[in-house]
Amino acid sequence: MSEITIKFLAEKLNLASSTVSRALNDSHEISDKTKKRVLDLAKSLNFQPNANARSLREQKSKTIGVIVPDRVNNFFNLVIEGLESVCREEGYSLIVYNSYEDVEQEKKIIYSLLGGKVDAVVISLADEEKEVQHLEWLREKNIPILFFDRVARHVSGLKYTTNDLESAYLATKHLLDKGCKKVAFLGLSNTSSVGKARQDGFIKAHIEHGLVYDKNLLIGFGHDDIENQKVLEKLFYKINRPDGVLAAAEKLGIATLRALHNLRIKIPEQVRIVSFTNMQFADLLSPALSTIAQPAFELGSTCAKELIRGLKSKNINLFEEKKIELPSKFTIRDSSK
Amino acid sequence: MSEITIKFLAEKLNLASSTVSRALNDSHEISDKTKKRVLDLAKSLNFQPNANARSLREQKSKTIGVIVPDRVNNFFNLVIEGLESVCREEGYSLIVYNSYEDVEQEKKIIYSLLGGKVDAVVISLADEEKEVQHLEWLREKNIPILFFDRVARHVSGLKYTTNDLESAYLATKHLLDKGCKKVAFLGLSNTSSVGKARQDGFIKAHIEHGLVYDKNLLIGFGHDDIENQKVLEKLFYKINRPDGVLAAAEKLGIATLRALHNLRIKIPEQVRIVSFTNMQFADLLSPALSTIAQPAFELGSTCAKELIRGLKSKNINLFEEKKIELPSKFTIRDSSK
């Protein structure tokens, strides 16, 4: 680490370190002449105030902790990009953690954040029904928590989601309108508000169509891609296989496509598909995939704006329970025509 | 931020804060009984030592700064994932910055990192030929720099790359073997060692085949996706269009696919394509895309291991010039058969 400190600059310039500090912070109580002397020297030495000392003194780190269940996922990446675009402007850095869809991991991460490393936490939960006690830890330490996508059900706070129920409803309605008789709903089997909402939308469309949905067609998947692939191939190998699919997660939509390819089943003639995904080349898949794309970047930037506003105003009320819902975009392509 | 500090614990337990500190750090000079008392209280209060105070005192932050030119890109994401997988184990956090392919942005980021916010920087450069002066700033402050993928040509250090020349050579040879007469090389036009190596491989294959490559077919692209799309459509609309493409970047491979689709040109009958990409569903594209996939995760994890080793040993020599090259994987699919 560098030996150049405010004290060092002060000695060089025959000033008190407090004067140098004020000059660097452009305080009005310092003469222009002194300011110039200080700034010139600082610049010439590439001086940058020690971040840790400042954070300690100010009791804030200008850093936001972000916790996502799956860092490589396109959706979370775009959200992070949205968060960063705003935070960067405001001089905040992001530390991103991956909980790997594991509540225990999430707990560890949060525990490690309890010592003033971050000023706030933005999180998409690994599992919403399991313990929320670690979220309370943050509360106790007065570290604001904001939720997005997979939001906490039993903890209050700012919550940013997309219109999952409605999107799933529209997609399912579309499949039924196209004549599908047996539509399968593929979801991740962790207990998540998102999965729940999408499933509710799926069911709602069936009811409106006067149909009874088959409970066996609400299928839950884990995080083992190879295992999931097997389950899907088994599902579509059956005589009375589904003739429509609503995949509530990108990886499931992709796995379905792959399964159908392997089994030489024609899309959309034999099976129609719609998948939730933020992939940028759904139109180039074989066949072009009908998608529901979440407004990921906007979710991140909207959340960050509110967060920074709250952090600046120090008005705790700004972090009170509030639900913000942004609309996803449903695009019909060849896979469900 | 929390009011619970070591001093607070000490008062509660009628101990000196130094004793508590030592107990928390499991020092051998503290009795088991005292340790237990301290640990129990700490745990019950969810005590976590203040990270900023500790960093200030220790002169290290246990945080690594990562700078990539394009955060949403699959390749960089996987590298970051690889970095994190190792860093997490070792108790290091990652702060990731996006330079948006812009050297000025990169400079700003690095300047902001000069104050002890991070213990080291891992970077893939925005542009390798432009100024490297900001890299020297890090040197001066004794902050180690490690490079990956787009490595600095005129700055020494640890450099992690993939066998770009060879991969491009193999892919080009494959296209020529398949009978392509006019292969285009699509690269990003920033001056990058990566782009250069891939182009060299492309040229080498032509020479070996006894062919003269057309300089007009070495095409450089910027970062405006819409503009790139136009350029490609113009290129393939021509009568004497290329009959083969080596795309040196994922976005260019995708844009080519899209252009050919729009023009109703058949792949591989009329044009064959191979693209560099780390996309996970290249096999599901229309047609399945031949790819060169870089070992992104391994690049990250290998780099992180060496970094941590260096940081621990405090042996500066460990960060001296060394080039590590990992092999990419070339997979032939329908798009070039």
Next chain:
DNA sequence: TTGTAGGCGTTATCAA
């Protein structure tokens, strides 16, 4: 085995 004191680099309060 435990306690005392000082300093990491910064900023804010008070005094000059």
Next chain:
DNA sequence: TTGATAACGCCTACAA
């Protein structure tokens, strides 16, 4: 307008 001093919370040398 500038200077001296204390404090943020932690760790470590030295003392007991």
